[in-house]
Amino acid sequence: MTETWSLAPGHVPSVPLLLLLALCGVVALVEAGLGFVQRGRQMPRSRALAVLLLRLLAIAALVAIAFELTLRFDRVAPSTRRVVVLVDRSASMAIPDTANSGATATRQARAEAMWAASADARAQWRDEGLRIDVRGFSREVEALGGEAAETLAGEPRGAASDLAAALASLGDDDARPGERLAAVVVVSDGLVGTNDDAASAQLSEVAARLGVPITTVSTGAPQLRDVSVAEVRAGEFAFVENIAEFEATVVAHGSKGESAKVQLVRNGEIIAERSLRLAGDGVPQRVQFQVAPDRVGQFVYEIVVPPLAGEATAANNRRAFVVKVLRDKVRVLHVAGRPDWDVRALRTLLRRDPNVELLSYYILRDFDDIAREDTEALSLIPFPTEELFEQELGSFDLVVLHNFDAVPHSVGQYVDNIAQFVEDGGALVLIGGDLGFSDGGYGGGQMAQQLPIELRRPVGHERARVRPALTDAGRRHPITAWLLSGDGRAWEALPELDGYNPVALRDASGIGATTLLAHPGELDERGQPRPILAVSEPGKGRVVVLATGSTWRLGFAPELALVDGARPYDLLWLGVVRWLLRDDSSGRLQLETDAPRYRVDEPVELRARTLTAAYAPEPQVPLAWTIEVLRGVGEGSRDPAGEGEPALHAGNWVTDELGRAQQTVQGLPIGAYRATARRVGDDDVAASTTAVERVFIVEAPGRELGRIDADPGIARLQALAAATQGAAIDAADGGLLPESLPTLASEDAAGRVTARREVALWGGPSALLLLLLALGGEWWIRRRAGAP
Amino acid sequence: MRERARATSTTRRRWLAGCAGVAAASVAGRVGAAPPPRIPGWPSGGREEEPITVDLPQLRYDGNWQPRGSAMRVLARELRLRTRLEPVAEPSSLDAERSELFETPFLYVAGDEALPTLTRTAEANLRQFLDLGGLALFDAADGGTDGAFVRSVEALLGRIAPGSQLAPVARDHVLFRSFYLVDEPVGRTAAFDHLLGIQEEGRLKALVMRNDLGGALEELPDGRAAHPCTPGGTEQRQWAIRFGVNVLLYATCTDYKADRAHVETLLRARRWR
Incomplete structure (x- = not known):
């Protein structure tokens, strides 16, 4: 412990004043000196010297006053220094690779061996007064002590290695004031941060700001056998039945010329596969998948390369991403056999929906209408039957044949095409009336087997006021369940229809032929109520038959009884279209997550919404929710025998006044998950509306194992050492820590x-x-000596 | 009323229905199939029975509510003859105070003098009629000479469609090509080269015709035109009928002819200016 002193000015005048004061000081000193040298005889030398000293003392006093001088005494303790050793704890350190010597070891093992073999060097550092502070870094920095600091032993599992953040966190240790950071040692494979230039620039900047030499120890070796899905490019959204492109970048090492499979997996099921001849080390190879999602919803897709024999790791052979498959604009073909108010109502409804792309063909002029001389004045166009029903049919999502007599308009020959369209997943609405079921056009071939009603014989049309009855199936079906809103008697308050087609339900339970609305009293030959609204689900498609051409009455009547503020006509057709198109939003229970993918430790928010049968908010609905691991999907291979595994998280909700509920979940580990919400204890609601699910991914902030080739890491560490005047050591080559560590x-x-x-x-x-x-002493001496 | 379909002997319509397939093919420019053979005893479908018809109701009110007595009957006949629309042979008349207003989403209102003040119930019903999607056609029988009827209609619309703007209907509106390609909305007169309308949510709720459409349509019992059309004479009458047809096709099909496929086809055929 030593004591030092110093003079510290309390006030520094401005530069002009400082110059003036300095000039005055110089003049005073010169004048004092001249007075001593040119003293008269009457002034003996001793007195002149006294005058000079007194004058110098006065000048010093003036300076002390002018600059407010303070005398400072410091007690200074000897300095201590430390070296921080940053040890990479990320997952890439567990990768085994092979050095030029032929020795294969994990990078972690190489780091531990180097550390043990450098014990003498570390002892030398300590002898030089360096304290060794060992820390592990991955996504975050943790202090290592005891055995871990002595041996560096540990299991590297970090999902990222953020060296820049680790360096930025270094500085003075508040627990040890006065201790100075003298050097940093980085033990890593160099695969830190991302591979882009911006990340490298950030690392260089942080290192330069730290201002101490950084010695690097690279633990990676040049020879590696691995195939990695390094990158995936995919949009968050795709449109059903539209081509979506997913592209993966595959990087292989040590497997040049070998063949590998690249698979596209959706929710654990392989949906596409490509063969790939692997290129040389580190050469990125792009693999594209073009798929047309066949249904709407949210799915976890994965690009997977089944591991080759002897790969360093299988953890980077798959990469998952979430895609929400939406319905593009719904393309509707509306063909009507005759203009009437029902056509007007349906067209108005469909046109009002911005998500509907409507193409209409209405038969405006019959063949028995007078062929007048005014043909040129007509705005009519030909009915392009072949184009519509042969070439373009597959481009539609929904075909509405509205009181349309197929045979006279040459559509009868295309009925099989329409049937195939339905079989392949298309939606069909047949609307009756005076023409629609009259010519037997839909009664032959495949279509007859798809319809829920019997149309093999032409069916007439009854002009009679009728108010259909809701069947038991209709009470539960999404198309008609809205009739149960309020007191459940909404249908009875609705206007009557103008007429109906006396059809009969087919005995076809195989296609789910079901009557939702039936004639209140009239029975068919089998004694069953005649259907007014019936549905079926043949093949992948869906069919709705309306045995009436006057549903427009449900939207145009005096004192129309609205259901939750909506016209019954709108609700009926909204339900029909949503059901036909399997609209994801048609459910009365909806579940969303606030994002499709999360970083690990990021909170996951679930939001549920309940709707009445009329799609108004439904309050006070008890719900149960769960979050479980999505089987067959994930960064790592999971135990396939995980069926029945309890949910990771579960709970219960009761929706608020706006039919909403939400839950925030934290701490989910990396993986793919399925969130499920379910209505509790509601047996009266259709099964399809009682449970919904969403999938999401929790992932690492970076792609730790995306690129694991050590060469770029070695180069990066060498550059870092060179830029900071540190030493670069290659542990794979047997390099050890230097006894003379570059320090500040x-x-x-x-x-x-x-x-x-x-x-x-x-x-x-x-x-x-x-x-x-x-000043007084000088004056008194000078007077005594008779000097002026 | 309850009418069941019956198989009947050959009728004009039945014969025509049999020809319809071939005729349709000719419209589509290709050869098509003939209708299937009839099976005795089977219901033979709607072509033999009375089709679903549409009414063209006219508003009754205190005063001369029917200055052109046969106008709607003639328009119904022309619609049957020229289009596949099936209007009733004798269009009805109705009272706005009664629920019969909602039997049809179309209403024809004619007059040659100012409309009388309607009751509050009638106006409320008319307002609901328009809100639910009805279309009202107001036809000034004065042909543009007086203007009292039109002014009273404007006042009525101000009450039953508050906030809506009665404005000229653009010449490129689909109303002018809903069946025929029509340039101007002529009637008995051609005093105005445009008609007025209220458009909301992409549809016309009300039309105000000031050229006396009913006057051009009306016929004497012997079938001759009841009024001369000026200045175009018989040809102007034909164009008035065509415009009347367009109004009803618009009422039943709305903007069907605005679909892209129709517009492109018409433009390709250079038949639409």
Whole structure:
């Protein structure tokens, strides 16, 4: 412990004043010196010397006052220095690779061996007064002590290795004031951060700002056998039945010329596969998949390369992403056999929906209408039957044949095409009336087997007011369940229809032929109520038959009884279209997550919404929710025998007044998950509306194992060492820590001030008294000597 | 009323239905199939029975509510003859105070003088009629000479469609090509080269015709035109009928002819200016 002193000015005048004061000081000193040298005979040398000293004392007193000088005494303790050793704990350190010597080891093992073999060097550092501070880094920095610091032993599992953040966190240790950071040692494979230039620039900037030499120890070796799905490019959204492109970048090492499979997996099921001849080490190979999602919803897709024999790791052979498959604009073909108010109502409804792309063909002119001389004035166009029903049929999502007599308009020959369209997943609405079922056009071939009603014989049309009855199936079906809103008697308050087609339900339970609305009294030959609204689900498609051409009455009537503020007509057709198109939003229970993918430790928010049968918010609905691991999907291979595994999280909700509920879940590990919400204890609601699910992914912030080739890491560490005047050591080549570690120059490492005392030279009357005494003493001596 | 379909002997319509397939093929420019053979005893479908018809009701009110007595009957006949629309042979008349207003989403209102003040119930019903999707056609029988009827209609619309703007209907509106390609909305007169309308949510709720459409349509019992059309004479009458047809096709099909496929086809055929 030593004590030092120093003068510290309390006030520094401005530059002009400082110059003026300096000039005055010089003049005073010169004048004092001249007075001593050119003294008269009457002034003996001793007295002249006294005058000079007194004058110098006065000048010093003036300076002390002018600059408010303080005398500072510091007690300084000797300086201590430390070296921080940053040890990479990310997952890439567990990768085994092979050195030029032929030795294969994991990077972690190489780091531990190097550390143990460098014990002498570390002892030397300590002898030089360096304290060794060992820390592990991955996504975050953790201090290592005890055995871990002595051996570096540990299991590297970190999902990322953020060296820049680790360096930025270094600085003075608050627990050890006065201790200075003298050097940093980085033990890593160099695969830190991302591979882009911006990340490298950030690392260089952080290192430069730290201002200490960084010695690097690279643990990676040049030879590796691995295939990695390094990158995936995919949009968050795709449109059903539209081509969506997913592209993966595959990087292989040590497997040049070998063949690998690249698979596209959806929710654990392989939906596409490509063969790939692997290129040389580190050469990125792009693999494209073009798929047309066949249904709407949210799915976890994965690009998977089944591991080759002897791969360093299988953890980077798959990469998952979430795609929400939406319905593009719904393309509807509306063909009507005759203009009437029902056509007007349906067209108005469909046109009002911005998500509907409507193409209409209405038969406006019959063949028995007078062929007038005014043909040129007509705005009519030909009915392009072949184009519509042969070439373009597959482009539609929904075909509405509205009181359309197929045979006279040459559509009868295309009925099989329409049937195939339905079989392949298309939606069909047949609307009756005076023409629609009259010519037997839909009664032959495949279509007859798809319809829920019997149309093999032509069916007439009854002009009679009728108010259909809701069947048991209709009470539960999404198309008609809205009739149960309120007191459940909504249908009875609705206007009557103008007429109906006396059809009969087919005995076809295989296609789910079901009557939702039936004639209130009339029975068919089998004694069953005649259907007014019936549905079926043949093949992949769906069919709705309306045995009436007057549903427009449900939207145009005096004192129309609205259901939750909506016209019954709108609700009926909204339900029909949503059901036909399997609209994901048609459910009365909806579940969303606030994002499709999350970083690990990021909170996951589930939001549920309940709707009445009329799609109004439904409050106070008890719900149960769960979050479970999505089987067959994930960063790592999971136990396939995980069926029945309890949910990771579960709970219960009761929706608020707006039919909403939400839950925030935290702490989910990396993986793919399925969130499920389910209505509790509601047996009266259709099964399809009682449970919904969403999938999402929790992933690492970076792609730790996306690119695991050590060469770029070695180069990066060498560059870092060179830029900071540190040493670069290759552990794979047998390199050890140097006994003489590059550190911050010792003169830069000042001692630690433990105490300070200050004496204000200008404060109080002492400086002024000293000044007066000096000037007065000089005057008195000069007078005694008879000097001027 | 309850009418069941019956198989009948050959009728004009039945014969025509049999020809319809071939005729349709000719419209489509290709050869098509003939209708299937009839099976005795089977219901033979709607072509033999009375089709679903549409009414063209006219509003009754205190005053001369029917200045052109046969106008709607003639328009119904022309619609049957020229289109596949099936209007009733004798269009009805109705009272706005009664629920019969909602039997049809179309209403014809004619007059040659100012409309009388309607009751509050009638106006409320008319307002609901328009809101639910009805279309009202107001036809000034004065042909543009007086203007009292039109002014009273404007006042009525101000009450039953508050906030809506009665404005000229653009010449490129689909109303002018809903069946025929029509340039101007002529009637008995051609005093105005445009008609007025209220458009909301992409549809016309009300039309105000100031050229006396009913006057051009009306016929004497012997079938001759009841009024001369000026200045175009017989040809103008034909164009008035065509415009009347367009109004009803618009009422039943809305903007069907605005579909892209129709517009492109018409433009390709250079038949639409």
